[in-house]
Amino acid sequence: MRLKKSFTGFVVTVLTAAALAGCGAKETTNTAEPLKVQFVPTNNDGSMEAKAKPFAEYLSKKLGREVNVTLATDYSTIVEAMASGQVDIGIMPPAAYVQARDIGAAKAILSSELTDYDEETGLPIEGQLSGTFKGEILVKADSDIKTLTDLKGKKIAALSPNSASGYIYPVAEMKEAGIDPATDCFLTTVNDIPSEMTAVLNGQQDACFVFEGARNVFAGKFKEYDLFKDLRVLYLTRGDIPNDAIAVHTDMDEDLKQQVKQVFLNMPKEEEGRTAMALWSHKGYGEADESAYDTIKEYSKKAAE
Known part of the structure; x- marks a missing residue:
């Protein structure tokens, strides 16, 4: 039985501890401009818009400022929204992130962790997460x-x-x-x-x-x-695909970027956070590995040939 390499959780634990030690529970008080968040829905049955509202409320509470959450109509629109500055934070599928990154519109602050699956049975492996999928x-x-x-x-x-x-x-x-x-x-x-x-x-x-x-x-x-x-x-597929990126616009203030990062790292610890993560089946977050996303470029070239 062949299993994919899984995360140990160590990186997330260390990062979370460091973030808490450095930032505590500090929340921004800058409410002049609403923070704009966008994601690509996994299905278009109309249910995702209703589920996005509690996520917006959760982020607003944690960041101490108004947060608006919208749904991208497809993979290309979230790239365009990041490039035009209409979105501050994108929960981005890997190929969309690479496009936005390569035009200087987005920077991954975290990568999601997903349930790991047994490649023979197709069933989840209990207690095991992975930073890639197929x-x-x-x-x-x-x-x-x-x-x-x-x-x-x-x-x-x-x-x-x-x-x-x-x-x-x-x-x-x-x-x-x-x-x-x-x-x-x-x-x-x-x-x-x-x-x-x-x-x-x-x-x-x-x-x-x-x-x-x-x-x-x-x-x-x-x-x-x-x-x-x-x-x-x-x-x-033989090739491993990196998970969704939690990406911010490249112009985002460094302090705000760190606050956003801390909020996502803490989500698995809180019921409201876990509910928010379920929108994309995310189970946790870890440091983004840009080299992993580079494989998307290689595959995109092959697919387009």
């Missing part, structure tokens, strides 16, 4: 598609070309296997992962690109299906 290609459990080459001529549901697991990584690795999804398959861009899986389940699509653990995360949205019985992982 992309999955899902097919129906009874599908005659057994290998990547079997996807030739098939219909595939994908996310935005800016999505690491929903497009970039599976496309790049399919090309390495000798299949160009853009010419050898029929790619359809879908708004969110539950819609992708629904399209496969009802036979509209033969396969879909999702993130590792998607069946576990979205199981509750499918009352008529057992995602672990009705869908099968055809392929798990």
Whole structure:
């Protein structure tokens, strides 16, 4: 049984202790300008806007200033919002962060930690977190598609070309296997992962690109299906994808940046914080490793070739 390398939690513990020692419970009193936060929703069923309000209230209380939280319509709009200064803090998918970083619009202060999954069973590993994940290609459990080459001529549901697991990584690795999804398959861009899986389940699509653990995360949205019985992982990307970045605009004041960082580091310790983190299935935060995000650039180039 092969397991991904997991975080020990040591870095987060040390950082949190240091932040608390240096800053205590100090909160900013600068309320002149509301702090603008944006994230990309994991699904578009309308529920995320309502859930974003408690998150805004939580941040407002912790930072001592008004905080507005908005939802990005897609991966590119959060990049544009950071670049134009319309957003101060972005909870950014990895490929979107790299784009914003490379144009000087964003700087990661933290990287999220997610549940680690057993690569053979697809089930969560209790008590184990990871700073990376993989992309999955899902097919129906009874599908005659057994290998990547079997996807030739098939219909595939994908996310935005800016999505690491929903497009970039599976496309790049399919090309390495000798299949160009853009010419050898029929790619359809879908708004969110539950819609992708629904399209496969009802036979509209033969396969879909999702993130590792998607069946576990979205199981509750499918009352008529057992995602672990009705869908099968055809392929798990070899490449590891860095988790979401907690990024701030490059012009942010250093004191405020450290306050924001401390708030996110403390979230796992508080019930309200854990509720906020559940918006993105985050379980914790650690120092961002820029070199890990550089792999996104390599894969993006392969996918675009």
